[in-house]
Structures are given as structure tokens and as C-alpha cells.
Amino acid sequence: MSTFRFQQFSVEQSQSAMKVCTDTTLFGAMMPICPGDTVLDIGSGTGVLSLMAAQLGAGHVTAVELTASAHSESQSNFRQSRWSDRLSGVHQDIQGYCKNCSERYDLIISNPPFFQQHSRSDESLRSIARHTDQLSYPELIVAAEKVSTQQTRLYLLLPVHAVRQFVGLARDMNFFLIDRVDFRGYGRNSPKVAALTFSRTPGYFISRVHTIYEADRVYSKESEHYLSPFLLRFSKD
Secondary structure: OOEEEEOOOEEEOOOOOOOOOHHHHHHHHOOOOOOOOEEEEEOOOOOHHHHHHHHOOOOEEEEEEOOHHHHHHHHHHHHOOOOHHHEEEEEOOHHHHHHOOOOOOOEEEEOOOOEOHHHOOOOHHHHHHHEOOOOOHHHHHHHHHHOOOOOOEEEEEEEHHHHHHHHHHHHHOOOEEEEEEEEEOOOOOOOOEEEEEEEOOOOOOEEEEEEOEEEOOEEOHHHHHHHOOOEHHHOOO
């Protein structure tokens, strides 16, 4: 599917390695955003998370993307949206961007690479989008620290097996895990990914498991609560 249509915007994704999927959409819908927040989207791909942040009330979103084709596609998606004046894109690696950036963000979001070198795919674009050798977890945390304040929140989607490692690395840079939501497809499944929220100061920690579907491709009530402002299937028009 080259175009994924939401209620209030569309995402062209023919040139991007990573397509819109349920985990990403739910992750975006659960974003801990406050009205007027400045948001940094690291590895923005098609720009879907940036667009969701804009719909949720972000004051301005900066989308940083390394791959030229994905950056170009996200810019087209931004221009065609109703929030084009609150969305901007940067074609650069996040390390270089944060090194020279004077902006400090309220919320930093990322759906970062999932796999280490040993699980490489053969497609070069997909490799860049999915492998941590292009952006290691320590590099991601260091970059986030450079553009954060004591009030900044860091919001990531990670594979469950990587959570413990990342939490330890983040703690060393004074990012503290305050919220964890593990996503599982059905009640019988084990979670594979987790949405993590970090604060710059230690706080009360909340952890829960979110079941996406209650029956065959039927969203759970909780999923419907988060996704109903976005997915066409929940449109009341």
C-alpha cells in the first residue's frame, strides 16, 4: 500500500523502507504530548509520528531523517497536511544535527532501529531503517541529551529484549524510565515491543501490558480509545 490514509492526513510511503504498521500507529496515538510542545522526531521516516504529534497539538515538530528518499517523502506528506506550518524536516544524521542545534525540545520521540548487525536484511534501505549500526542506542541517548532540558521527556518504541539494556544506558545519562507499555497482539501472545517514556528526573514508575486485539483483527476497547481519532475505520463521517 503506497498511501496510508488516516482521518485527518495521508502518508505516502512508496519510497520509505518502513511502512505504517499497527505498533507504530498505536505508539504515536499514546504519545505523552502536551499542547504546544516542541517535538523532535528522530529517524522520522515517512513522518507519520510527526503528523500524529501535530494532530495531538504539538506547537512545532522537527523531523530528522538520514535517508534522502524518506526525507523527501516526509516533506511531501507535511506539505499536504493541514499542519504544514508546524512541521519541518531536516535531512541529516541525528548526531550531527544535535551537535550543532541550539533548540531544546519538550518531547523527543523515536521508533529507532530494531536489529543488531547479526540480523541484517539484504535490502540497503531497510537495513538503514532497521539496524542499530546506523544509530546505536548510546548515540541516540547522547543526541537526546544534547537537545533536552530538565523537563524534557523521551518517548521510544523498543523491542522487549532491548529494554533492560537501554534503560541502563539511559540512566547513566540521567534519563529515568517512568512509564512502560508492552504491546501484545492478543491475550495469548507475549509482548514483542514496548513504548517507553523517560523523564530527566526520577519519578513514580508505571508498567502495564496493552492487548491490541480482543478477537480476530477486532481492536480491544483500549486500542479503540487511542486509535479512534486517527484510523478511518473509526471515523464518524
